[in-house]
Amino acid sequence: MISELYPVNNEIRRAQLLDGLWRFRFDPRSEGEEAGWAQKGLPDPISMPVPASFADVFTEAWQRDYCGDFWYETDVYVQEIQQDQQLFIRFGSITHRCRVFINGQPAGEHEGGFLPVVVDAGAFLRQGRNRLTVLANNELNETSIPCGAVRTKADGRKQAQGYFDFFNYAGIHRSVWLMQIPAGAIRDYNTACSLEAGKAEISYEVEAEGDGEILVQLSDREGTPVASGKGRQGILHVENPQLWQVRNAYLYTLTILLQKNGRTIDHYDSPLGIRTVKVEGNHILINGQPVYLKGFGKHEDSEILGRGFSFAVAKRDYECMKWIGANCFRTSHYPYAEEWYQMADQEGFLIIDEVPGVGMMRSFANFAAAGAGKSNGFFGDCPDVDLLQKNHMNAVEEVIRRDKNHPSVIAWSIFNEAETTTQAAHDYFAPLFEAARKLDPQHRPVTGVLEKTSSPERCRCWPMMDFICLNRYYGWYISGGDLQEAKRQFKEEMDQWAEKAPQVPFVFTEFGTDTLDSLHKLPSVMWSQEYQQEYMEMNFSVFDEYPFIQGELAWNFADFQTGQGIMRVNGNKKGLFSRNRQPKEAAWAMKRRWEKQ
Numbered sequence: 001m002i003s004e005l006y007p008v009n010n011e012i013r014r015a016q017l018l019d020g021l022w023r024f025r026f027d028p029r030s031e032g033e034e035a036g037w038a039q040k041g042l043p044d045p046i047s048m049p050v051p052a053s054f055a056d057v058f059t060e061a062w063q064r065d066y067c068g069d070f071w072y073e074t075d076v077y078v079q080e081i082q083q084d085q086q087l088f089i090r091f092g093s094i095t096h097r098c099r100v101f102i103n104g105q106p107a108g109e110h111e112g113g114f115l116p117v118v119v120d121a122g123a124f125l126r127q128g129r130n131r132l133t134v135l136a137n138n139e140l141n142e143t144s145i146p147c148g149a150v151r152t153k154a155d156g157r158k159q160a161q162g163y164f165d166f167f168n169y170a171g172i173h174r175s176v177w178l179m180q181i182p183a184g185a186i187r188d189y190n191t192a193c194s195l196e197a198g199k200a201e202i203s204y205e206v207e208a209e210g211d212g213e214i215l216v217q218l219s220d221r222e223g224t225p226v227a228s229g230k231g232r233q234g235i236l237h238v239e240n241p242q243l244w245q246v247r248n249a250y251l252y253t254l255t256i257l258l259q260k261n262g263r264t265i266d267h268y269d270s271p272l273g274i275r276t277v278k279v280e281g282n283h284i285l286i287n288g289q290p291v292y293l294k295g296f297g298k299h300e301d302s303e304i305l306g307r308g309f310s311f312a313v314a315k316r317d318y319e320c321m322k323w324i325g326a327n328c329f330r331t332s333h334y335p336y337a338e339e340w341y342q343m344a345d346q347e348g349f350l351i352i353d354e355v356p357g358v359g360m361m362r363s364f365a366n367f368a369a370a371g372a373g374k375s376n377g378f379f380g381d382c383p384d385v386d387l388l389q390k391n392h393m394n395a396v397e398e399v400i401r402r403d404k405n406h407p408s409v410i411a412w413s414i415f416n417e418a419e420t421t422t423q424a425a426h427d428y429f430a431p432l433f434e435a436a437r438k439l440d441p442q443h444r445p446v447t448g449v450l451e452k453t454s455s456p457e458r459c460r461c462w463p464m465m466d467f468i469c470l471n472r473y474y475g476w477y478i479s480g481g482d483l484q485e486a487k488r489q490f491k492e493e494m495d496q497w498a499e500k501a502p503q504v505p506f507v508f509t510e511f512g513t514d515t516l517d518s519l520h521k522l523p524s525v526m527w528s529q530e531y532q533q534e535y536m537e538m539n540f541s542v543f544d545e546y547p548f549i550q551g552e553l554a555w556n557f558a559d560f561q562t563g564q565g566i567m568r569v570n571g572n573k574k575g576l577f578s579r580n581r582q583p584k585e586a587a588w589a590m591k592r593r594w595e596k597q
């Protein structure tokens with residue numbers, strides 16, 4: 001049985017970080033498995049930091065752009081294995097797919113590069129030194145999420161071509177842990193809150209192995225118990241609860257104990273925020289109060305680390321988001337490292353949690369086509385739509401299982417800028433929306449993110465959404481350089497939406513302009529700092545005219561790396577912050593607006 005709960009250390013559970021310098025090598029001819037690299041050890045490995053993407057530590061283009069199989073290897077020391085213990089190796093993610101070997105034996109595999117890979121390692125690990133090997137692969141196709149293709153060059157080199165606008169970073173991007181947990185373990189838990197005047201009810205459900213008794217306790221910040229329960233499910237009653245509020249988080253601690261004959265077999269502590277999320281009419285309600293979402297679509301992206309998680313980078317991002325007056329971000333276009341959500345729980349940030357359903361429109365430069373409203377179809381002629389949907393469904397299930405207890409998560413986004421105008425698209429997405437609604441114990445809103453061709457007239461998927469997310473680039477991909485005409489066209493579309501779906505909230509999940517922090521021009525031109533600011537102000541004036549618009553998440557928080565091409569100057573420059581997290585001028589305009597709202 002696999003325990004996917006985030007690793008913790010306490011008197012019963014042990015979690016040992018395996019991060020550091022691992023051994024690494026590329027395998028362009030996919031020969032390593034047959035040659036027994038997992039059994040004999042990697043031949044001539046180089047060292048590679050974990051967690052990090054491999055791409056940007058290199059100085060040669062072929063290494064940075066490498067596409068195919070690659071291997072990681074390290075030694076794991078196990079001090080003592082007790083009879084009544086289970087051992088797991090837990091990777092925060094391995095991009096995009098992997099097979100894991102322990103002491104040369106196949107121990108697990110995973111498809112999808114943005115969610116944990118948990119390997120039941122008990123049968124393979126022995127006391128002392130063990131070899132842990134990962135065979136990973138970063139190729140893209142039309143059944144992987146995200147979607148893309150691979151082109152093989154004349155010299156045999158493979159090139160990944162994502163149908164998306166971010167660099168195809170790969171590697172072991174998040175921390176790796178060796179977990180020792182008891183034989184009969186707490187495997188998972190759910191919580192959901194409801195509020196009444198002066199009271200909160202928290203229903204809980206605990207999944208545990210074996211037949212022990214479950215005790216649950218809720219303690220406040222000072223460690224004082226405020227409610228307790230017995231049994232695998234129940235309700236905790238809290239008088240005068242301190243609510244988890246937007247940008248004003250209060251976290252209780254939920255303690256779960258598994259006991260047998262008076263002895264504690266397992267113990268798991270986690271933070272718990274008391275809050276509710278609901279969509280009512282045109283409003284998104286947190287604790288019954290309407291909230292206007294302000295913030296960004298982000299990426300996990302920084303210099304050298306690529307998509308590798310760093311507490312320091314994440315901390316800087318949160319500080320910048322606080323400085324500018326934001327309260328929300330979307331994990332565009334994939335679930336982020338779990339530490340992002342833990343920090344959001346503490347800071348009171350709201351997260352729209354997105355699965356990697358991106359690139360579902362067949363186009364070389366999907367973002368440009370989508371931005372300009374040119375769809376190339378997808379689901380109708382996808383080579384194996386059932387396998388794609390299965391992979392997508394797995395990601396929906398895994399992300400909800402992983403993130404369901406975070407108070408910061410207020411909605412699930414099933415896709416970004418997919419083709420949504422055909423019956424095939426509708427039939428593809430309907431079961432995914434249904435599953436998300438069924439699986440989430442808190443019944444949070446479920447949404448998807450619509451690009452320009454998903455117009456009020458043509459989109460077949462918006463009725464599935466609890467609130468509608470729009471990515472719109474009037475003044476950039478459409479009528480770029482003419483904000484007056486852009487505004488007219490923008491309002492024309494919004495008037496249509498107002499007629500079509502005025503009963504639900506709308507959130508702008510992308511709007512922005514590429515902007516060089518070195519370029520100033522009066523009067524403004526596209527790419528200048530002045531233009532970004534004027535563009536933002538035009539967008540704000542439109543948002544303010546339509547009361548059903550309940551949020552503005554600008555594209556993007558910071559400049560980020562993409563593939564090379566004539567549309568990108570060493571990456572996407574739509575950041576309000578530069579890639580090294582310094583504000584562009586428009587950031588000051590956003591700060592003035594968001595601090596007032």
Ligand code: BDP
Nearest residue numbers: 165367370371416417572574
């Ligand atoms: C949208 C995509 C996003 C791109 C953005 C852009 O959702 O990933 O980076 O446009 O063009 O189409 O900047």
